[in-house]
Amino acid sequence: MRFPNPSLSEYALNTAVVVLTLAVLQYTGLLSDEPAGLDPAFLAVVAVLFPVFSYLIALVGANVWSTAE
Template identity: 80%
Template structure:
């Protein structure tokens, strides 16, 4: 089993972009149709789970590529 060597700064930048994008979409009401403000609990959950799932996807991708070689 191969483990990817992620750049932690890249994960941080990607997480920040995703959370800020979702915050803007929530604030403008594009996600639900009514701009009721921000949901901080949702944004915290996304900020915590996004890097974990991104790493899992990179892990699967590294192992699929290594088995094909």
């Protein structure tokens, strides 16, 4: 099994971009029909789960592509 060698700063930057984008969409009310506002619990969950799932996708990709060679 091969493990990807991720750059922690890259994961942090990507996570910040995703969370800030979702925060702007929530604040403007474009994500739902409810009044504009922020849901800090949702943003915290996204901030935790996004890097976890990104790493899992990279892990699967590293192992699928390594066995194809």
